[in-house]
Amino acid sequence: MAQGKRDRLSTEQRIDMWRRWKSGESLHDIGRAFGKGHGSIRFLLTQRGGIVPAARRRSLRTLTLAEREDISRGIASGSSIREIAHGLQRPVSTVSREVARHGGRPLYRASEADRQAWESALRPKVCLLAIDEKLRTIVASKLIQDWSPEQVSKWLKVHYPSNESMHVSHETIYRSLFIQARGVLKKELVQHLRSKRLIRRSRHSRAAGQSRGQIVDAISIRERPAEVEDRAIPGHWEGDLLAGSKNSHIATLVERHSRFAMLIKVPSKDTATVVAALSKHVRKLPATLRRSLTWDRGHEMAKHKCFTVDTNVKVYFCDPQSPWQRGTNENTNGLLRQxxxxxxxxxxxxxxxxxxxxxxxxxxxxxxLGFETPASKLQASVASTGEPTSFWGKFGDAYRH
Incomplete structure (x- = not known):
């Protein structure tokens, strides 16, 4: 996407973008909703550190669009400013300044005046840390020591109990770190946060599946048998979904010992559909090739118990945000991008x-594999276990060597 065009979303689209982000939708899902890449959406969110901007509201004292239209009609009919003000029950000075501010009687247009007034009404509130150098210095010094913003906030209240000017909420500290446009705390201080995250995530992201950590009875990858690690025994698989446009996906399975890959068509990524498709293919494998499956934290494997019942293959899950723990599958997905x-x-x-x-x-x-092919490597391994080589027929001609 060309530079300068990445952030061209209408006001309504921006509001919807923040609503989706706050509800826990992923960058990819939001991008698809607006026909943009997830990188463009991340750029827009990062400008505010992922923190949803406060909804703007008009002051009850300001002129409304309807009142401005009455002013425009009064001018067009030749009414005086005093007459127009009397009809609106507004001070004459209010109407007079309104007309003069937007081009005078000949150029006054209600819609344009209302738009300009809305834009000029922006009054960014100065951040507390920006106006108090002593407080800012103390906060920065504690963050450098790897203190969390909440620890800093509580410490200030304990050490300055009667000096409210030295109190600052942890939310203000986070905002000063994530929203760099404030120019208060240096960006490098983010590296001292435990998460080192540059953008605020929605508290609903876990429920929506973005953090991918809420799979019931998930068995950790740390509980996998030692034989999986050394790749000596065939039958241990890694799996994931390869994503495409229009919310399309392919399930990929890669055998760790031989790097043998299977690609499985899935109509959607809901867990019932994915588990059913995987089970159908895995059941075609001989028993010696059905030992374990390691998956990411994707919610598409929420029904992993059903998969285990259907295939007798136990599923292990990576740690959150640790795709490198199933590196064989990640590497294969990279090859598939060709x-x-x-x-x-x-x-x-x-x-x-x-x-x-x-x-x-x-x-x-x-x-x-020493320049062997995955197919020949797997076939040789299975043959060494005494499994008849006729099992290749169960895969269909596509998997023959």
């Missing part, structure tokens, strides 16, 4: 199309 570039509508591909791509990938020599 065939499915970002912003590609993945819904147009049939299962047969996906099988052809998987075949290409599985027949490519891999450096990490």
């Amino acid at each position: 065939y499915f570039p970002k912003k590609t509508d993945l819904s147009v591909y049939s299962q047969a199309d996906l099988n052809k791509v998987a075949l290409r990938l599985n027949q490519r020599p891999r450096k990490t």
